[in-house]
Amino acid sequence: MSTPLRFDGKVVLVTGAGGGLGREYALAFGERGAAVVVNDLGGDMKGDGKSSSAADKVVEEIKAKGGKAVANYDSVENGDKLVQTALDAFGRIDIVINNAGILRDRSFARTSDLDWDLIHRVHLRGSFLVTRAAWNHMRNQKFGRIIMTSSAAGIYGNFGQANYSAAKLGLVGLSNTLAVEGRKYNIHSNTIAPTAGSRLTQTVMPPDLLESLKAEYVAPLVLWLCHDQCQETGSLFEVGAGWIGKLRWERSQGSIARQKNKAMTPEAVREKWDQICDFTNATKPAAIGESISTLVDVLSQVETNEGVTANPTSAMASAT
Ligand code: NAI
Numbered sequence: 001m002s003t004p005l006r007f008d009g010k011v012v013l014v015t016g017a018g019g020g021l022g023r024e025y026a027l028a029f030g031e032r033g034a035a036v037v038v039n040d041l042g043g044d045m046k047g048d049g050k051s052s053s054a055a056d057k058v059v060e061e062i063k064a065k066g067g068k069a070v071a072n073y074d075s076v077e078n079g080d081k082l083v084q085t086a087l088d089a090f091g092r093i094d095i096v097i098n099n100a101g102i103l104r105d106r107s108f109a110r111t112s113d114l115d116w117d118l119i120h121r122v123h124l125r126g127s128f129l130v131t132r133a134a135w136n137h138m139r140n141q142k143f144g145r146i147i148m149t150s151s152a153a154g155i156y157g158n159f160g161q162a163n164y165s166a167a168k169l170g171l172v173g174l175s176n177t178l179a180v181e182g183r184k185y186n187i188h189s190n191t192i193a194p195t196a197g198s199r200l201t202q203t204v205m206p207p208d209l210l211e212s213l214k215a216e217y218v219a220p221l222v223l224w225l226c227h228d229q230c231q232e233t234g235s236l237f238e239v240g241a242g243w244i245g246k247l248r249w250e251r252s253q254g255s256i257a258r259q260k261n262k263a264m265t266p267e268a269v270r271e272k273w274d275q276i277c278d279f280t281n282a283t284k285p286a287a288i289g290e291s292i293s294t295l296v297d298v299l300s301q302v303e304t305n306e307g308v309t310a311n312p313t314s315a316m317a318s319a320t
Pocket of ligand 1: 015016017018019020021022039040041042043044045047054074075076077098099100101102122126149150151152193194195196197198199200201
């Protein structure tokens with residue numbers, strides 16, 4: 001049998017760990033030797049109210065199984081305080097799971113300023129503030145693991161979730177940049193788009209599905225991504241029901257819609273439209289450098305008037 005993945009000596013902060021997915025992560029880390037900060041504001045699913053009981057219960061559960069845990073009841077909007085709890089209780093911070101979340105679903109036309117702002121404050125700004133508070137500690141110790149929690153609603157769009165989708169896809173961008181900046185410090189950042197039965201999904205899922213899509217089918221991915229053996233960073237995964245899939249960008253070969261010394265026109269774009277949108281031999285760009293180098297190649301192709309329509313970096317990129 002392979003060696004079990006342990007987290008002894010590691011300190012994990014799980015936000016929104018009083019219920020649902022976060023609770024499952026906290027219990028799983030606790031069982032495998034990590035010291036856990038169980039953060040939860042204890043409000044309702046729309047972000048109203050607060051209570052210490054949700055976090056306290058999970059701390060008790062972890063301790064009852066012989067684990068180490070401490071509660072924190074601050075909102076993720078006070079990121080410093082969450083990380084300070086980890087430092088005060090356990091002296092370090094190694095892993096941050098940005099999981100806390102609320103919903104304020106409305107059709108786009110009815111979305112109020114508050115519906116927009118509150119969702120962004122909790123999901124996007126909250127994840128930023130908590131992670132920034134932990135960042136320098138991770139840098140100094142040359143180890144850090146960060147998880148951002150996105151959503152299929154962010155990746156694909158979903159009726160009534162404009163505020164939530166925008167914040168959730170924002171987290172992918174945040175994680176991608178943290179992966180770039182963190183690489184040389186052994187700080188890895190990855191994003192998950194989970195699906196599980198919880199109080200957030202109970203209004204949109206039928207009861208039997210709610211019951212079958214267990215949070216315990218999501219936690220193992222989170223633990224693996226946070227282990228020091230795992231080298232994955234800057235990636236996005238959909239996860240649920242025991243299935244895990246990785247997503248990446250795909251870019252068509254594209255087409256150059258202008259000629260040297262001529263004005264570029266919308267008619268030329270119309271003419272090239274099928275080629276622009278044709279995913280035959282699509283490439284899978286994985287870094288911003290590929291984007292820039294394509295444009296530099298296009299400039300030289302137009303200049304030399306070769307009239308080439310293919311994306312010049314395609315052969316290289318599609319080899320991966
Ligand atoms: P949940 O409602 O069971 O858990 C979220 C927890 O976050 C709650 O315990 C809540 O009290 C806490 N929380 C809310 N605002 C907070 C704040 N400002 N500070 C600290 N804690 C706060 O929901 P669930 O389903 O476990 O969601 C966890 C994460 O997964 C969320 O980010 C959610 O958007 C995301 N997600 C869940 C999906 C699912 O199928 N359950 C689908 C896609 C994304």
